[in-house]
Amino acid sequence: MQQTFYKYQGTGNDFVMIDNRQQVFDKNNTKLVASLCDRRFGIGADGLILLENHNDLDFKMVYYNADGNESSMCGNGGRCLVAFAKQLGVIDKKAVFEAIDGLHHATIEGNIVKLQMVDVDTVEKHENHVFLDTGSPHHVQFEDKIEAFDIKTEGAKIRYGSPYNEAGSNVNFVKKINDQTFAVRTYERGVEDETLSCGTGATAVALAMHAINEVGDNLITLQVPGGELQVSFDVEDGLYKNVWLIGPAKFVFEGTI
Numbered sequence: 579m580q581q582t583f584y585k586y587q588g589t590g591n592d593f594v595m596i597d598n599r600q601q602v603f604d605k606n607n608t609k610l611v612a613s614l615c616d617r618r619f620g621i622g623a624d625g626l627i628l629l630e631n632h633n634d635l636d637f638k639m640v641y642y643n644a645d646g647n648e649s650s651m652c653g654n655g656g657r658c659l660v661a662f663a664k665q666l667g668v669i670d671k672k673a674v675f676e677a678i679d680g681l682h683h684a685t686i687e688g689n690i691v692k693l694q695m696v697d698v699d700t701v702e703k704h705e706n707h708v709f710l711d712t713g714s715p716h717h718v719q720f721e722d723k724i725e726a727f728d729i730k731t732e733g734a735k736i737r738y739g740s741p742y743n744e745a746g747s748n749v750n751f752v753k754k755i756n757d758q759t760f761a762v763r764t765y766e767r768g769v770e771d772e773t774l775s776c777g778t779g780a781t782a783v784a785l786a787m788h789a790i791n792e793v794g795d796n797l798i799t800l801q802v803p804g805g806e807l808q809v810s811f812d813v814e815d816g817l818y819k820n821v822w823l824i825g826p827a828k829f830v831f832e833g834t835i
């Protein structure tokens with residue numbers, strides 16, 4: 579049976595998008611999801627996202643990594659899904675939707691999508707890194723020679739090593755530009771490679787930098803290989819709330835297979 583697939587990208591983090599409101603997609607077919615994300619034999623993407631109906635909210639988000647497995651929250655994917663929902667006429671300028679980590683508010687103006695992320699009340703400060711969960715788990719560490727760094731090799735060592743092991747974590751390497759700006763490169767769990775951008779990762783870096791007193795503001799710019807993201811937040815007694823991930827989400831193509 580023919581099916582229409584869409585593709586969106588948010589600062590180079592790219593996704594196959596499917597309008598699954600009629601529940602036609604074979605959701606448990608890991609091989610199918612991985613084949614659609616395959617960059618040679620398929621459409622090619624870092625992940626695949628289903629837009630589904632929700633009884634009370636605008637829609638529901640189901641996210642799969644490129645390895646075919648359903649995974650935790652995807653910030654860039656959530657932003658792209660809001661743009662997709664607008665293209666389908668499901669929403670206009672605002673959205674409230676359910677994802678695996680709970681309810682998200684979002685706004686869209688042009689191709690800029692602002693997505694509210696989960697509150698974060700735990701930031702683990704270790705000797706050489708910070709760990710926190712912004713809807714997905716993130717290891718954050720400084721790397722001054724970020725441009726020449728072998729992200730895939732070094733990221734995989736951390737992602738599969740202790741204490742993350744098979745369950746893993748995403749790994750973000752950070753270079754401080756100034757009090758409001760950081761360069762970030764990310765090794766993504768479930769893609770098992772560097773991606774050009776990671777939304778929950780950019781959010782994790784912004785909050786981690788605040789937690790270790792490296793920022794002078796609560797609006798942070800993250801320079802990622804695929805472009806620029808911004809993260810704004812409020813913080814009270816170590817609780818990060820009103821956390822917003824801001825950046826472009828763009829339509830790439832629509833096709834039928």
Ligand SMILES: N[C@H](CCC[C@H](N)C(=O)O)C(=O)O
Pocket residue numbers: 591624625643649650651652653654655714715748766767768769775776777778779
């Ligand atoms: N690979 C991540 C999920 C996608 C995160 C990323 N694409 C984002 O924009 O947040 C994980 O399995 O934890």
